Structures are given as C-alpha cells and as structure tokens.
Amino acid sequence: QQPVQSPQAVILREGEDAVINCSSSKALYSVHWYRQKHGEAPVFLMILLKGGEQKGHDKISASFNEKKQQSSLYLTASQLSYSGTYFCGTESDDKIIFGKGTRLHILP
Amino acid sequence: EAEVAQSPRYKITEKSQAVAFWCDPISGHATLYWYRQILGQGPELLVQFQDESVVDDSQLPKDRFSAERLKGVDSTLKIQPAELGDSAMYLCASSLEGTEQFFGPGTRLTVL
DSSP, X not given: OOOEEEOSEEEEETTOOEEEEEXXXXXXXXXXXXXXXXXXXXXXXXXXXXXXXXXXXXXXXXXXXXXXXXXXXXXXXXXXXXXXXXXXXXXXXXXXXXXXXXXXXXXX | OOOOEEEOSEEEEOTTOOEXXXXXXXXXXXXXXXXXXXXXXXXXXXXXXXXXXXXXXXXXXXXXXXXXXXXXXXXXXXXXXXXXXXXXXXEEEEESTTSOOEEOXXXXXXXX
C-alpha cells in the first residue's frame, strides 16, 4: 500500500519552518526520505530504521514512530535551496514504496 | 563522485515500436532498481535486481516489459510494443543492500 503524504503542497517564505508527514497502513521496517528538484532525479536525505530514532543533518531532521507507522520530516529555517518535491519511501516486506510527494516552494 | 549512468536521456517513439533503456549502476552496488515516474507522482518500482537475479518484478507489465542484468552489473529495460500510456520518466537506482538508493538522471520517454 502506498504511503500517504501530507500536505500535498506547501508554500513558505525563506526562514519559516515546515513539517511533512508520511503514514502507512502497514508495519514498517524503515522510512526513507528523498528530495527531487524539477527535472532532476531524487536525492537521498535520510533513512530512519525501526526503533524510533530521530535523525538529522543541517536544518533537516526526521522522526519515525513505528507504532503509529508514521514519519515526519522537519525543515527548520527553510532556505531557497529546499524547494522541491519531498518523497517518503516506506519499507516493509523487503519492498520500498514511495508516496505521491509533497511539493515545497520557498519564496524569498 | 560515482554516479548512476543512464542512456538515452530522452526518447521519442511511436506506439507499437520497441524501445530500450540502459543503466550502469555505481560500481559495487549489488542492488539495482528500475522505476517509472509519471509527472506529479512518486517513483513506482518496476523491477528490483540483487546481482543478476530478479528480487521483485510484481509491478512489471510482463506482456510488454522485460528487464535483464546478465552479468550483475549494467541493466537493460525494454518495452515492446510501446503504448501511449508508457510515456513517463524511467529512473534507475542502485544501492548497497539495505541502504540509500542513488538515482540516475533518468530517461524521459514520449510515445506518440
């Protein structure tokens, strides 16, 4: 089952924060987050493994609640370079399925 | 920096013709994936290889699509015959087992 991402789209001003959510109806082993800019291939951001670990680098972090089968991606003090479409990929039964994506547009 | 290579980058074909896409993964990556991405959607897995073996091809339309990775290195995805609904971006990705996937630049297919 394809994970559900919310919101579908977000418009922010530079410096504002954003949260992107990803939920699944299946028990998950891991959650993967990618960012794709228009016309380019998806680029890996981070993997969260079963265990509820929170990860992050720079001003982008994520959490994984395996009991709720949910993950959230946090973008703090957003920069223009954060614009793009964010995909979560949920792993269960040795298979990764990507959500439909959340489009993020940062205004100067 | 090592990258996943794909060719061609763009392909325009007429329906009922055959097309083929090529992917060369990052050296040492045993797992190779082919995805189809329709504009505005997330990547949809078509086939996953572990070395030369198919691990998952449950979403591959086998009546017209085929994929091979004969020596466990580079891979070819073929569509025969192409249909209008096949127009999409075809992405190849590779990974070490259980880790992040590295995507290639993709092949944009347009079927007329």
